[in-house]
Amino acid sequence: MIRFENVGLRYGSGPEVLHDVELSLESGSYHFLVGPSGAGKSSLLSLLYLARRPTRGLVTMFGQDIASAPRSVFPGLRRRIGVVFQDYHLLDHLTTFDNVALPLRVAGAAPGQIRDHVLQLLEWVGLGDKVDVQPPFMSGGEKQRVAVARAVIGQPDLLLADEPTGNLDEAMAERLMRLFEELNRQGTTLLIATHDTSLPRRFLHPVLRLDQGELGHEATP
Numbered sequence: 001m002i003r004f005e006n007v008g009l010r011y012g013s014g015p016e017v018l019h020d021v022e023l024s025l026e027s028g029s030y031h032f033l034v035g036p037s038g039a040g041k042s043s044l045l046s047l048l049y050l051a052r053r054p055t056r057g058l059v060t061m062f063g064q065d066i067a068s069a070p071r072s073v074f075p076g077l078r079r080r081i082g083v084v085f086q087d088y089h090l091l092d093h094l095t096t097f098d099n100v101a102l103p104l105r106v107a108g109a110a111p112g113q114i115r116d117h118v119l120q121l122l123e124w125v126g127l128g129d130k131v132d133v134q135p136p137f138m139s140g141g142e143k144q145r146v147a148v149a150r151a152v153i154g155q156p157d158l159l160l161a162d163e164p165t166g167n168l169d170e171a172m173a174e175r176l177m178r179l180f181e182e183l184n185r186q187g188t189t190l191l192i193a194t195h196d197t198s199l200p201r202r203f204l205h206p207v208l209r210l211d212q213g214e215l216g217h218e219a220t221p
């Protein structure tokens with residue numbers, strides 16, 4: 001599904017923040033991406049959700065070479081990807097309901113279906129009483145759950161989550177991790193970036209470790 005060969009990334013004329021990254025994610029796989037602050041986790045994810053192109057090397061996603069693909073294929077590729085951004089990227093003028101419904105509306109789902117599906121998922125993530133509230137009036141952990149709900153609602157082919165449980169209490173983090181497990185069972189490929197080294201120990205998926213822009217692969221614990 002995804003292949004990186006010799007990938008490097010720099011911001012502007014700054015130093016390279018990813019070096020010679022080799023990565024291959026099979027369809028249906030589930031990996032954690034760990035590494036210290038500043039190691040390049042969010043930068044690597046930004047290549048995967050097609051916010052940037054690499055400064056060198058080859059990125060292939062869903063069979064498309066990203067460097068040579070025409071811009072016109074990007075929106076179609078992005079619709080197959082769910083992203084939980086580290087800083088959420090919610091639309092502040094929309095309610096929780098409308099933020100989460102967005103991917104289904106873009107995909108052209110029927111309004112009745114959207115309503116049932118969104119309300120059910122919001123119940124699951126503990127936001128049944130925040131359906132009509134806008135992000136500026138919510139806590140960090142509540143916004144994080146809206147971001148997760150929006151990323152998973154369309155059952156994307158690929159889910160990229162950047163520190164998705166960082167602001168949650170243990171019980172809620174566990175609940176979201178179970179949601180990710182279920183999504184993976186239904187076929188979604190997952191890559192979850194996290195500082196929380198207990199996650200790979202509790203959920204046994206292989207670990208990719210970034211350190212100062214270098215990616216290493218570890219065996220499944």
Ligand SMILES: Nc1ncnc2c1ncn2[C@@H]1O[C@H](COP(=O)(O)OP(=O)(O)OP(=O)(O)O)[C@@H](O)[C@H]1O
Pocket residue numbers: 011014017035036037038039040041042043044086195
């Ligand atoms: N927009 C940007 N412009 C310039 N440099 C950037 C930008 N974003 C990130 N960097 C730099 O790239 C390096 C990697 O940052 P990145 O955000 O990918 O790390 P991270 O592993 O996600 O860290 P954290 O765990 O703190 O979220 C850092 O040195 C950072 O300063």
Ligand SMILES: [Mg+2]
Pocket residue numbers: 041042043086162
């Ligand atoms: Mg980050």
